[in-house]
Amino acid sequence: MPEGFQGFFVQSQIFPIQVPQIRFFGSKRPVVRWFPGLLLFLAVLGGCSSPATPASSSRVAASVNGVEITAREVDFLYERGADPGASEADRLNRRRMILGGLVRSELLAQKARASKLDRTPEYILSMHTAERGVLASMAERRLQDGVESVSPEEARRVVTANPSSFAERKLLVYDEVLLPDVDLPFLDSLNAMAGRGASFEALMRRVSSRKKAYRRTKRALASEQVQPAILKVLLAQKPERPLVARVEDRFAMILVLHSVTSAPITGETAVRAASGSLGSARRKAAVSRGVAEALDGAKIDYFGEFAPDARRDSLLAALPEPSEARIGFRRHRLLKAGLALSGVFGVGVLLLVSLLGIGRGAPWSPFPGAHSGKGAGMRAIEKYLVERPVLSPLQRVLLFAVSVSGLALLGFQLLLVWGSASPLELFGSAAGGSLAGFLAGLLYARLPLSRWVFRRASRQMLSLLLLLLILAAGVAFTRFSFG
Structure with a gap:
């Protein structure tokens, strides 16, 4: 009898159950001897356990015909339109409204599945369109996440620079009539009528009598919502004096102002409004840049009725296409960034070679065995090693300052061009420039000029300052080009 099951075998004697002799393959001991005890052990274990409940039951907000709606779904929808200043009662009420909408949606979804609507072509197209829309909105949010927040100082500058939108803000009520047909003689006749004091309605009767196509819109807008050119004219x-205007040869318009009311925004209210407006503009700009970059890097073809047609397309809405101007600008910018980064890192490596040479007291060569022979070159270098100048404390401080300045300039250069190309392209440019600087340093170590420079400490310091000046000039050029 297995040692660990003795207690259970004793208790199993009270059950008068006839169990057949069951043997496993390869086993000579019948299972019947310990099977009743195993049943009793499982029953006791089950009785001691707590009732089974789903681990995530605390996160289930509702169940609709057995289909769970989780609290995470409610949280997701609530966070998209949450008001940070809402009270606890408003927050709870808003979440209950969201959950109610989800319950109704789930009921309709179940009804649709019962009607097999999820097997129709419309369902497949709708799901595909919804997936595209969700992914596009997520991409927009990702682009907006990197937008710099607006500081109070920036918001105050916006308030000061735009008095018409804040301190001098006004509410305007006016009529706007757009005339797509630019008929100059007809427009002159309307302008003459307006000059003689004709009312707006008289001009509109004239337009209707000539059967001209037009679109009339009554607007009530704040001054910051009106186009600056139209705002200036209005x-x-x-008031109540119509004005006839023409926008080049594209369309004409009739404007008549009904009322103007002062509605200034001042103080912290103006700062908050400016912060929101500037932040919104930055987010829109970030999305526009992201879309433009994706568009310029894509290959887009149109077919059928959407195939390119130069004569027809000039009269219709434009379709998204890569911009050759933007692509050319980005290529030019990428080339400049690559050349600037390569040049600066090449000079930086030359500066490093010079620093290593000064530390050794002789022209530095990356190959220790390059002067292993006892030729004239090696004898000359040994002579310079013996006669190398000793650096003064001031020169050592200058050496340290040059080292720190060089590293700072290289870091600033990388920061200036960051974003002008991909990290891999920037790394390639930096590596190429470093290799060029390495080869130039190797060549410099072989020239008599390097040995002449290393005879005196003043020449060494002068060469370092010259390289540092060249490095700073390269960074300044990059700052001017990309700043």
């Missing part, structure tokens, strides 16, 4: 016009 504020200079007397």
Whole structure:
């Protein structure tokens, strides 16, 4: 009898159950001797356990015909439109409304599945469109996440620079009539009528009598919502006096101002409004840049009725296409970034070679065995090693300052060009420049000029300062080009 099951075998004697003799393959001991005890052990273990509940039951907000709606779904929808200043009652009420909407949506979804609507072509197309829309909105949010927040100082500068949107803000009510047909004689007749004091309605009767196509819109906008050119014209016009204007040869318009009301925004309210407006503009700009970069890097073809047609497309809405101008600009910028980074890192490596040479007291060569022979070159270097100048404490301080300045300039250069190309392209440019500087340093160590420089400490310091000046000039050029 197995030692660990003796207690259970004793208790199993009270069950008058006839169990057949069962043997496993390869075993000579019948299972019947310990099987009743195993059943009793499992029953006791089950009785001591707590009732089974789902681990995630605390995160289930509702169950609709057995389909769970999790609290995470409610959290996700709530966080997308949450008001940070909402009270606890408002927050709870908002979450309950969201959950109610989810329950109703789930009921309709179940009804649709019962009607087999999830097997129709419309369902497949809708799911594909919804997936594209969700991914696009997630990409937009990712682009917006990197946008720099607006500081209070920036918001105050916006308030000061735009008085018409804040301290001098106004509410305007006016009518706007767009005339797509630019008929100059007809527009002159309308302008003459307006000059003689004709009312807006008289001009509109004239337009209707000539059967001209037009679109009339009554607007009530704040001054910051009106186009600056139109705002300037309206504020200079007397109320109820129509004005006829033409926008080049594209369209004409009739404007009539009904009322202007002062509605200034000042103080912290203005700062918050400016911060929100500037932040929104930055987010839109970030999304536009991201879309433009994706568009310029894509290959887009149109077919069928959307195939390119130069004569027809000029009259229709434009379709997204890569911009050759933007692509050329980015290539030019990438080339400049690569050349600037390569040049600066090449000079930086030359500076490093010079620093290593000064530390050795002789022209530095990357190959220890390059002067292993006892030729004239090796004898000359040994002579310079014996006669190498000793650096003064001031020169050592200058050496340390040059080293720190060189590293700072290289880091600043990398920061200036960061974002102009991919990290791999920037790394390739830096590596190429470093290799060029390495080879130039190797060549310099072989020239008599290097040995002449290393005879005196003043020449060594002068060569270092010259390289540092060249390095700073390269960084300044990059700052001017990319700043």
